[in-house]
Amino acid sequence: MGINRRDFLKLAGLLGLGGKAAFELVLPGEVEAAVARTEATGTRWAVVVDMRKLTDKVAARCIEACHSLHNVPNYLEPPDPKLALSEDLKNRWQIKWIWTDVYEHAFVGFEQDHKWDKLQGMNFLLLCNHCDNPPCVRVCPTQATYRRPDGIVMMDMHRCIGCRFCMAGCPYAARSFNWRDPRPYIAKINPNYPTREIGVVEKCLLCEERLAQGQQPACVEASGGALIFGNLNEENSPVRAALRAHYTIRRKPYLGTNPQVYYIV
Amino acid sequence: MADYKNEFGWFAPKPTVEKKIYSLKAVAVGLGIFLVVFGAPLLLNMGQVHPVPQPSLDTPAIQKLAEKERQCVEPTEWMRANHMQLLWDWREQVVRTGERYYTTSQGKKVLASLSNNCMECHSNKSQFCDQCHNYVAVAPNCWGCHLPKEQNVAKAEGK
Numbered sequence A: 001m002g003i004n005r006r007d008f009l010k011l012a013g014l015l016g017l018g019g020k021a022a023f024e025l026v027l028p029g030e031v032e033a034a035v036a037r038t039e040a041t042g043t044r045w046a047v048v049v050d051m052r053k054l055t056d057k058v059a060a061r062c063i064e065a066c067h068s069l070h071n072v073p074n075y076l077e078p079p080d081p082k083l084a085l086s087e088d089l090k091n092r093w094q095i096k097w098i099w100t101d102v103y104e105h106a107f108v109g110f111e112q113d114h115k116w117d118k119l120q121g122m123n124f125l126l127l128c129n130h131c132d133n134p135p136c137v138r139v140c141p142t143q144a145t146y147r148r149p150d151g152i153v154m155m156d157m158h159r160c161i162g163c164r165f166c167m168a169g170c171p172y173a174a175r176s177f178n179w180r181d182p183r184p185y186i187a188k189i190n191p192n193y194p195t196r197e198i199g200v201v202e203k204c205l206l207c208e209e210r211l212a213q214g215q216q217p218a219c220v221e222a223s224g225g226a227l228i229f230g231n232l233n234e235e236n237s238p239v240r241a242a243l244r245a246h247y248t249i250r251r252k253p254y255l256g257t258n259p260q261v262y263y264i265v
Numbered sequence B: 001m002a003d004y005k006n007e008f009g010w011f012a013p014k015p016t017v018e019k020k021i022y023s024l025k026a027v028a029v030g031l032g033i034f035l036v037v038f039g040a041p042l043l044l045n046m047g048q049v050h051p052v053p054q055p056s057l058d059t060p061a062i063q064k065l066a067e068k069e070r071q072c073v074e075p076t077e078w079m080r081a082n083h084m085q086l087l088w089d090w091r092e093q094v095v096r097t098g099e100r101y102y103t104t105s106q107g108k109k110v111l112a113s114l115s116n117n118c119m120e121c122h123s124n125k126s127q128f129c130d131q132c133h134n135y136v137a138v139a140p141n142c143w144g145c146h147l148p149k150e151q152n153v154a155k156a157e158g159k
């Protein structure tokens, strides 16, 4: 691939093209590369959220752990009061890797009259589902979003051109776009992890940088047992044990994305 | 006046055009403006001596190393010419394949990371990276996301 993000954008702009059309012309044949599926052997990471242990306080701890580690800007409560935003901009610019929302919003399409009354209003902890059949990967014209053999839906920020097709494709709102330079809105920058630039999309990467060092994801570590992480292909892994012992639900499984974050309710 | 053949093959007297520059004044003014605008950078910089950049290796991490171990991941000459390609390769390797280590030509395994390896030794971006980059007027886009870690050093040295 002898072309970088900057040159690609320039060239596409010059040709008056957008998205896939630009890519087909500049680098023909690169788009339809396979959306590879995981083999049943090897590693398949997954997360189980135990809603019985997840209080609002635990959720806040998980969010704080993730967002401070990964330099996620805070547009809702900027570190400098001078940077405060209007409600409208807060909504539009917000960036989240992991967040909470109530059952009615998070599990649309699951309504079952009174059977699940107890779930109404319950705050669920939400993150990228690292889907087995990820629509975001399918629509990404540059393969900036792609699927690793271990199931992580990974992002190559160097290659993202900010077309936001993936945000339209993801049915879980797991992706956010950088409408502006995020650095002023990061309270304390962690120098060991990059920030992002204006014009790229970001999301949870399942702490792949921590997994590489044999650590658990930061949110799992901070959750005190409410989040369970492990390899689905391993018979005795904690996630398999949790799935065997409990009834779990997933977000919008009827869409065929095969999400890999499970909720014990 | 000689006869003249046009594209239809007919003969006609060759048209005569007077050889002169019309509106000489306007042309001269235009030419003058052109020369000033395009010649300005040359004229302004004429005679100025730009010292050859001297990237500094004076950082705590490098000073701490024994004289014999004071070597980059590859020989200095090679790094000077190829560091950009190396960083590019690291980037592809780490992000796309997940392989986070690079084996040097001396067979040593090193962490393939700009912020977490290069900048640990070269913790003086403005005195090291920027020296040559400014001299040759290139603007690498690494720093839009990756952090140079320079402030930490400034703080540590200030103590």
Ligand code: SF4
Binding pocket: A127, A128, A129, A130, A131, A134, A135, A136, A137, A153, A169, A170, A171, A172, A173, A174, A175, A203, A257
């Ligand atoms: S949750 Fe959204 S961003 Fe994550 S893999 Fe699925 S479709 Fe892609």
Ligand code: SF4
Binding pocket: A139, A140, A141, A142, A143, A144, A145, A159, A160, A161, A162, A163, A164, A165, A166, A167, A200, A201
């Ligand atoms: S915005 Fe999304 S779809 Fe577009 S290039 Fe970036 S990752 Fe791919």
Ligand code: SF4
Binding pocket: A065, A066, A067, A070, A097, A098, A127, A203, A204, A205, A206, A207, A217, A218, A219, A220
């Ligand atoms: S797995 Fe890592 S990146 Fe994803 S939400 Fe948890 S802490 Fe954040």
